[in-house]
Amino acid sequence: MRLTVLVAALLLGACGRTAGERPIGKKIEIVVPLGLPPLAVPGDNPVTAETVALGKKLFFDPRLSADNTVSCASCHSPEHGFGDGRKTALGVRQQTGNRNAPTVLNAAYSPRQFWDGRAASLEEQAAGPIANPIEMNLPHGECVEKLKEDPEYRVLFAKAFGEGEFGMEHVQRAIAAFERTVISGNSPFDRYFYGVDKTALSAAAVRGMAIFMDRKRGNCVACHLAGEKTALFTDGLFHNVGAGLNAEGELTDLGRFAETKSERDKGAFKTPSLRNVAQSGPYMHDGRLKTLREVVDFYAGGGSSNPYLDKEIKPLALTGLDREDLVAFLESLTGELARVR
Ligand code: HEC
């Protein structure tokens, strides 16, 4: 009996059995920090201790690039609020793209990924940069072969998805699982706003918050949603705020339009969450604004006029002090990462 099982196992192994698509192992709970809504996790990729550990290793591993120089974390590093601190991203062989690396923090909540929303999930998104010639430039087949050569990865994939051959879908699932743990809340704003600690915010930040929330003053909350129970500081939608115009006033990047071909999406980009925003400059999809003060001044000026400018963007009557207060408020959105158990 024992022998038959052994022979069967060997035969299956020889035929290149594929690992199961679903994670095996210990399902873990992501303890959502104060201020964030419950986190939706796809039914076919439950977060397990094993997929998170594997995904984390993959995220920080430069071997996922053609010349072993660029990892996901090169452009989404914890030291830069999971962005890269650069105007536009820098990939293999010093190639620069034309968009700013957004933070990965709280991307788990985003209904669509990328500035133009072209990926529907974190799983789908993770495939993009690995093969992208100006980012990591590693074709998916080669990526999987490279990982299979490493005995440590073979063990980690087996623990996460079961014995058998693993493929690109497993790489994507593990990275997505890790990213679901990279969520930030419990900032001074949350502790103040959700009533835990009325001393958590400075007087300047409290004034800035009032401007941010007031539809007649800052009107920021029209798109960067913050409500009674939770605040993601984004509506998950796409708007044209007038960033991305060249000196001639023309749109240089059509943004969401490339996906929808709908006229009103020209120059529209995904509303970024503002959590930990003080750490992730420079700002906007093209990294054109270096500091939060520049962002506030940009909005105060009514964005940049163009035919597709969102109707919520208008010149704002804000004094110098008001602007400093808004910056103080934005700085109060830096929080802490989720715990897992
Ligand atoms: C060379 C720099 C670079 C590398 C390497 C890179 N990214 Fe990115 N990442 C970007 C840029 C730039 C964007 C925005 C591109 C766009 O919107 O068109 C982005 C977008 C994203 C987003 C979408 C966030 C959002 O809110 O829409 C996620 C998630 C992400 N990257 C995760 C990853 C993962 C996982 C890896 C590794 C497999 C990775 N990135 C590798 C630069 C990089």
Ligand code: HEC
């Ligand atoms: C009409 C919707 C809308 C309104 C109103 C709005 N924003 Fe934005 N915000 C966006 C979008 C969309 C982007 C990205 C635009 C781009 O890159 O082209 C953005 C980008 C930003 C960024 C840069 C974040 C990053 O990671 O690059 C900051 C900071 C910001 N907004 C703060 C504010 C503040 C402060 C106000 C109020 C004064 C405000 N926003 C009003 C939609 C809006």
